[in-house]
Amino acid sequence: MGVVCAFSLNLSGQVRKNNLNTGTPPRCEAKEDAAEEPLDRTDTARWSDALWERIDRAYQLQRYDEALRWLDSLGLILSPWSEPNALLKYFAWKGDVHYRLGQISHALKAFRAALGVQTRDPRWELFSAYVGLGTIYGQFNYDEKALWSFQHADSVLIARGNSNGRSFLFINMAEIYMREGKYGKALCACYDAQLCLKKRYDDLVALLHVNMSCIYAKLGRYDLLKAHSDFALKYTEARGNELLRQEVYVKLAGAWHDAGNEEQAYALLQAEKALGIGLPTGDVYKLLLKIMSTHLESEGNHRMAAFALDAYMRYDDSIKSSLAQVDFADAALTDELLLMRDWQRRQMEQLEQRQRDDRCHYRKVSLQLVALLSLMVGVWLTMYMVRSRRLQAVVNVQEAADRLAVVNASVEHQQEQIREQREAVFQQRVALEQSKQMLQLTGKKFRNDLGYVLNLQRALLPSQERMQRILGEAFALYLPRDVVSGDFYSCHEVGDVKVFAVFDCAGHGIPGALMSFIGTILMRKVIREAQEIEPAGILTRLHELMKQYLRDERGSGVGFYTMDASIAVWHAKERRLVLSSACRTAYLYTEGVMHAYRGVIMSVGSKLVEREYVNDEVDVPTSAMLYLSTDGYADQMDDENRKYGSVRFINLLTDVAAFPMQEQKARLFREFESYRAKTIQTDDVCVLGIRLGGEEV
Template identity: 25%
Template sequence: MAIGMLLTGKGYPQSKINQIYQQLAAADELTVTDQDSAFNIACQKIGELKKNKSLPDTLLGYAYYIAGEAKRYGAGYEDAKLFHDSALRCYTKPMYPLGLGRVWHGKGNVYLLMGDLDSALFYYKKAIYVRTQANNLLDLSKSIVNAGIAFFKKSEYDSALFYYTESLRIRTQINDSVGIITSLTNIGNIYLYQNNYTDAEAYYSKAKSMIDTTSASRQLASILNNIGNIYFRQGRYPLALENFMQAIRWYDVFGDKASKARIYNNAALIHFETGNIGQAMEYHNRALELSLNINDRFGIADSYYYIGRIYHINNQFDEAKKNFAYSLNQKQALGDVSGSADVMQNLGVVYLDGYVFDSASYYFNKALTLYRDVENKFGQATCLNNMAELYLKNHQPQKALNHASQSLEIAKSYQGLSEMSVSYNLLSRVKEQLGDYRAALQLTKEEMKINDSILNKETASTILELESKYQLERKEQAIQLQQLQLAQRDLEFKNQEIEMAWQKRIRNLSLILVLLLSVLIFWLIRSLVYRKALNNRLDKQRHDILIKNEELAQLNEELQTQQHQIIIQNEVLVKQNLKIEEVNATFHESVRYAEYIQQAVLPPKQRLNAIIPDHFVLYLPKDIVGGDFYWVHQIKNKLFVAVGDCTGHGVPGGFLSMLGLAFLKEIVTMQQVYQSNIILGKLRNQIIDSLQQTNDLLEYVDGIDMSLLIIDKESQTLDYAGARGKILLASDGNVELLKGDRTSVGFNPRMKSFTNEVRPLIPDQVFYLFTDGFVDQYNEQDEKYGMQRFTDLCKCNHSKPMPVQKEHFFQTFTQWKGSFEQIDDATVLAFKL
């Protein structure tokens, strides 16, 4: 930190400024371990700094930042955002890059903990930008790795790996050993979730080799947990449980409740797989209690999922469904794709056990699609086995054979012994049903070999021994703590007795001395009072009168001086207010003019009515100028309709939207390109050229999410392409969602060509093009509106007249938002041919 730049006040002693900074730095250290003390110190300094205008604003910004961090660590996320916003205002007058980077990184952490991953990424990228400009490599690596964590939680593993690798490069460059260990562990986590256990264990082992395993370390605990996960998925349960127990002991030292809850769930899974259901339920309940205590939404969702599995194994199907439904709702809200697939698969198993085959097949297929989207081999293998079981029960042996064979091949690719055992069991039963008993016997032998390697008497004994050692160690620690507390109480009691005896002696001696002195003083005073009483009284009265007169004269003079200063200060304030009003008026005039330009670029109402008479447009920018745009154009028998969402909002988003509109018109009207995916490709090229984006981490932040629809009225077909955009088609009470490609119109290091979909038109079909501002809006209960609610809204209203629909959509958005701040621009364009 450049202290000279940060700590410079106008006419204020530098030593006092440095003292305040040191006090704030000490409070900053306390935010992790003692949030109440850190918050109280920060609030005290905020009060002092606001009173003294000669101190630098950057000090006040630092105090606001510390208060926000204390609230974040204490799970007071809304308060944390307010304090961070106050800090930002201090760091922008004048601009202070180090402070801005710190606060934007902190806001990203708040949204990450809240599960709002898109907002977290938005602020991390702002922090990355400003820290790159300031060449602050240590803090830059922290923002990059946290952005990777956000992508990891979104199950976008390629992007997460890119950010983790970049953070490792920077940390290696500056020789940050602690950061290198974290980056190696994060990369290992990617490979773990992709079931590449060889590479995952290699990265974990490399990170572990850099840690002193004899001393307490959060990083060592995290690595032990991850290695335990590898052993668990490979069916090596004793080694997995041993690593989990070691990790729990370290997290006990640090009081890390979130991490401890995750490991409790992991240990419970081992007991679940080995048939110790009671012990598994006990660990899951411990994990849930810890997660609820700290409001860890990811941990809460995981615990309800695992508890649902216990209810399922105990044939309590209704309770299992309730727990799965709650977990699925939370995981979908948090954007946890793999976790959502896990819950869907288990819901399918519940319906399978209840012989409700249609519902079971529905959930299995949805889960398998998600597993394939995120390349989760473990999930694919288990889901294919469950689908094979479904077909076997439904007397479709050939389909069962195909699915079990696919599962076996996938499980072999990552040495998943448990899944291989299930696959061999299914294949044996299929062969038996088909009458091939020799093949069935051979497959049963293969299953038994694997089961012997997973769980034999020695393995079960080892697991019970490890569990007993852990429970015995906890009891011994509790006994030692009780003995220490009793000894401390005895010592405090003895010290109190000694202190009380000593105080009693001092009190008795003091009373005797006071009594003797009082008698002596009484006689001395009595003799003096009688001699001088009258003279002293008169002299005192005369002296008091003179002093009072002088004080009154001085006070009158001070009041006149203060009155003159107040008059001067009022004149200065009046001039400053006039200047501020003038600047505000100029600023608002500029923004309004930008709004006027944007409205002029968007299609006018008369043109929309002429091209698509039966339509409505709901355009709700977050600020005066918005980053959303829509475009409608007709060339002969072809109708072009597009809706775009540019990065950011306000004036920056507005400029990017006008740029996108101009390029879109040029490609269609001048270049005469009439195929949707080719239009998006050319638009991306022109955006990259215009913004001069290159293969740089920071230069592909800007881009456009877009849905593009081309309707050929002559051939009665529609041609659709999307760049992270979607379109809803509604007709006869049914709603269908068309998804585009999962990449924006802008630079990306893994760019692919856009794809399109051509299909015939359906009479009286209603088309809904929209940006994500409506779907992502939160209400006063911190709930996201979500895609399902939006789909239902379109389904219920598509048969109504367009003006009625527009009013209903607007009222729905307004009532849902309530007093909550609008988080993004929102646009809906609907029409019927």
């Protein structure tokens, strides 16, 4: 695991240095002759940042002794209560530096201390600690612990969402599985490493094919052994890394040695020797001695073979001695941790005992204070009760006298208040009588004025005789919501032409009545001045006069000085009916069918839109019923707040069209009152019915 493990530490250290937390100062180019600036130890944070900067510079220059000294200085300002991320970073770097100095036991302690830091952040320092432990355990054949370390390092990479470094973990795990004889798992680990590899990791590509060559040598697949061996040599020569080539040559020689091809193994050893870079270290050197011993024995050079075998045994003994040192360091660290835990337990027990003693002392003192306070309170209460009994009689007499005086004063005050209240009630009664008289006078005057307005409105409406003379058979259902109405109807006769109309002015009550006066006067003016009697022209002229005479100071022109209208012109000789409406609908019942003629959606006098009123001409060959109405009938609400509706109104007109005029009016009135029930009338109602033709439909 020599080059692979060293590469793993290099990569983890490189990634760690490039992904430090924001507390680490930015990395700058290291200079050999950089002058050491004195550190300001008064500011702990700045001192820590300066130490990390010098540690990083010494690490880049491979001055590991100097980096270790700065790390020891940094350890003086850290404590077990420091930030977990700072402790994790400190122990990971210290373990890495100890490992590079060959201080395996110290590196092992530092890496294990890094893993003992309680942090949930999967940082690169945690990954470096796991890799360092796996590397040390792998060198000393602690395969189970090495696998555990590499698996946890892999979990850190997965948690960070980074798969770039997983390849060398799988390669190290493959070597461990090979040592345990688990070639299937080793092959799976190699395949996982191959999935994670990228082109820039050519060293790992070479080592991956070397491991696969060793696996196939153990499995007896010599064709695959040769293929992967050629791949490994190809990538190694392309990289130009002599240390990597040395390890690849020796490991491939071991693979060909296991496959029984001593000639190929010896050729690779000769190629390794030709590199001239000295003996390899670690497991690679051990493998080289073993292969050389076997090869020399096969050539008959028993003396050199014995020498190589003796060197192999001595190196193996040194490995076992180092392994024993690691075991001793591990045991010492375990004992130290146990002693620390025992010391902490004793400290906690002593602290708990002190707390119990303090609580007992506090309770004892509290009881004594409570007893003393109770005694003092008892003495004071006794003295107070004796003195109170002596003074009670005097106090009672004085209180009785005071209460009597207060009662007398209260009675006098209440009598005064009663007199004032009687006077105030009398004044209020007089004021109420005056207000009542004023209200009665005002109400009487208002009723007289309203009656006068009603008489004026009735005078402006056509009389029953005039309607019978002009319209013939006709009825008018006229129901004001208040005393006076904003709806009105009119009928005129110009030569042989008869004009009848229904208007719905904006508002109801007195404002609506005033608008109806204006509408009646303007209608008569238009009829009198019109040269040609046709409904659209009448509506257009009314629209112009309304806008001319009525000024809208609010500026909206919507709904204040407007009115909806339906006008019909009946040419009796020609039996021709001309209709035009503004926001209303006229209904014509003929031959058992009700026809609706909708008008233009623009109220007379409106400033919102400008449209032209149009005429609808209808030839009436037989007798027919014409209905002109405002929206008051269809908009009436019932007890459940539902409108009567236009559809129901049309059906009602269809049902009553065949009856005589007065019967139609009576039925319309009864239906309206029945639907309204006890609710308030919603709007003014005006329905004008005219029979065209003189006969019943």
